[in-house]
Amino acid sequence: MRLKSFIIGAIAAVACSAHGQNLLSNGSFETAGPGFVTFANWMNFGNIFAADSGEVIAQDGALSAKMFGASSGAQSDQVLTQNVPATAGEQYTLTTYCQNLSADALGAENIILSQLVFRDAGNNALEVVETNAINPMTDPLDTWVMKQLSAVAPAGTVSVDVFLLHIQLGADQGFPTQGGGASFWDNVSLVGGDAPCTNPADLNGDGEVNFFDVSAFLTFYGQGC
Ligand SMILES: [Ca+2]
Numbered sequence: 001m002r003l004k005s006f007i008i009g010a011i012a013a014v015a016c017s018a019h020g021q022n023l024l025s026n027g028s029f030e031t032a033g034p035g036f037v038t039f040a041n042w043m044n045f046g047n048i049f050a051a052d053s054g055e056v057i058a059q060d061g062a063l064s065a066k067m068f069g070a071s072s073g074a075q076s077d078q079v080l081t082q083n084v085p086a087t088a089g090e091q092y093t094l095t096t097y098c099q100n101l102s103a104d105a106l107g108a109e110n111i112i113l114s115q116l117v118f119r120d121a122g123n124n125a126l127e128v129v130e131t132n133a134i135n136p137m138t139d140p141l142d143t144w145v146m147k148q149l150s151a152v153a154p155a156g157t158v159s160v161d162v163f164l165l166h167i168q169l170g171a172d173q174g175f176p177t178q179g180g181g182a183s184f185w186d187n188v189s190l191v192g193g194d195a196p197c198t199n200p201a202d203l204n205g206d207g208e209v210n211f212f213d214v215s216a217f218l219t220f221y222g223q224g225c
């Protein structure tokens with residue numbers, strides 16, 4: 001038992017995953033912006049509102065962000081975006097919490113995405129990576145669903161845009177009937193500034209050195225030569 005404790009302590013000491021601070025400001029949507037800006041530090045387009053506990057219990061703090069399409073029959077895009085400085089060669093991880101409420105459930109025409117867009121000094125997009133922040137058809141209702149997206153900033157990067165997108169497709173994209181529904185967002189974080197993990201002890205290649213690599217080692221060891 002004492003040996004096991006020592007091994008876990010040693011593993012923690014060599015861990016090289018990113019555990020830095022959140023590079024985003026107001027990632028929990030607690031602070032309102034001035035004028036037509038719904039949330040401080042975020043630019044917004046389309047139907048973006050602050051939701052309080054009367055609509056959904058926030059994942060963090062008291063408020064979350066609510067987006068919904070116009071349900072006009074045409075495509076309707078909702079956008080929250082924030083730009084922060086970034087450094088080429090370093091790894092960035094975007095974490096989002098999203099909820100699909102059964103009381104205002106998302107129709108199949110809604111695509112809910114989180115996106116990173118790495119930009120050069122001329123503000124040109126160098127690389128776009130994205131993931132479904134929530135899948136209306138397969139993720140559970142009425143619970144905060146966490147999704148993560150990681151990427152290494154390409155050569156020439158000086159900044160990265162975080163995009164939170166609620167795209168409602170319309171008749172032109174095969175959805176003559178729009179089910180409507182809202183996406184709720186909270187506790188968005190972007191952590192970076194670390195080089196990708198190159199420690200050879202990361203046997204399973206997931207960017208962290210931990211017990212799962214020890215387990216993989218023991219499996220290989222047990223197989224012999
Ligand atoms: Ca919040």
Ligand SMILES: [Ca+2]
Pocket residue numbers: 201202203204205206207208209210212213
């Ligand atoms: Ca690993």
